[in-house]
Amino acid sequence: MSLLKIDDLSVEVEGKNVLEGLNLDMQKGETHVLLGPNASGKSTLLSALLGFPKYNIKKGKIIYKDKDITNINIEERAKRGIAAVYQNPPAINITLKDLLDKISKRNVKIEGIESLMQRNVNIGFSGGERKFSEVIQVISMNPDLIILDELDAGLDVENLERLSLLVKEQLNDKTILLITHRGKALNYFRPDYAHVMIDGKITCSSRNWEKIWKLIEECGYEKCKTCKLSSSR
Numbered sequence: 001m002s003l004l005k006i007d008d009l010s011v012e013v014e015g016k017n018v019l020e021g022l023n024l025d026m027q028k029g030e031t032h033v034l035l036g037p038n039a040s041g042k043s044t045l046l047s048a049l050l051g052f053p054k055y056n057i058k059k060g061k062i063i064y065k066d067k068d069i070t071n072i073n074i075e076e077r078a079k080r081g082i083a084a085v086y087q088n089p090p091a092i093n094i095t096l097k098d099l100l101d102k103i104s105k106r107n108v109k110i111e112g113i114e115s116l117m118q119r120n121v122n123i124g125f126s127g128g129e130r131k132f133s134e135v136i137q138v139i140s141m142n143p144d145l146i147i148l149d150e151l152d153a154g155l156d157v158e159n160l161e162r163l164s165l166l167v168k169e170q171l172n173d174k175t176i177l178l179i180t181h182r183g184k185a186l187n188y189f190r191p192d193y194a195h196v197m198i199d200g201k202i203t204c205s206s207r208n209w210e211k212i213w214k215l216i217e218e219c220g221y222e223k224c225k226t227c228k229l230s231s232s233r
């Protein structure tokens with residue numbers, strides 16, 4: 001059963017067409033990874049999926065849990081179980097503990113972040129602390145679709161492993177879209193599908209994420225424009 005189906009989606013932001021006729025189908029419980037060069041539109045897809053009003057949907061549909069949510073607002077999408085770990089989350093004037101008390105649908109305990117709980121969210125947090133704070137928020141909301149935008153950015157090797165395993169363990173039956181530039185995260189998540197986005201379109205999708213990653217590492221994204229690896233489901 002599809003949890004998320006994106007059909008021919010075109011999105012414009014600040015007068016710029018960023019996504020052009022994008023299609024994506026994620027079955028319930030699958031993990032997909034979205035790869036692609038800088039500025040290809042990966043975070044824009046996240047913003048459009050979450051429903052940020054600045055991201056203007058020009059064409060196409062977003063179907064989630066068999067309902068058309070294309071024109072549904074950001075709060076309603078969150079209520080229906082869509083959540084994200086952001087690349088650059090904003091600072092908020094509330095302690096992490098109080099925020100979790102407000103949003104939590106389930107109790108999550110992570111060892112070693114007790115002092116972080118007493119601090120205002122993202123105010124003076126290090127890159128790694130920001131990620132822990134984001135991940136604990138997302139897990140505690142118990143969403144059904146989670147988008148992880150560069151979970152690995154700013155994390156050292158041990159903390160990338162720790163956070164990846166935590167996400168895998170706590171959200172193991174959930175549907176995950178991981179956006180990344182690094183192979184290390186792929187090894188932890190071992191996605192069901194890898195997709196490559198170039199210029200606002202998914203140009204390659206395959207179950208063989210190891211092969212896609214190897215080609216990208218060896219030849220860069222230029223190769224993705226011409227290679228014939230992409231296969232249907």
Ligand SMILES: Nc1ncnc2c1ncn2[C@@H]1O[C@H](COP(=O)(O)OP(=O)(O)OP(=O)(O)O)[C@@H](O)[C@H]1O
Nearest residue numbers: 013014018036037038039040041042043044045054
């Ligand atoms: N709010 C915005 N205002 C203006 N331009 C935007 C906005 N959001 C995205 N863009 C533009 O859309 C294009 C795609 O950006 P996006 O952040 O989606 O790329 P990305 O693939 O996530 O890149 P990266 O890998 O570098 O994070 C870029 O040219 C970016 O400047």
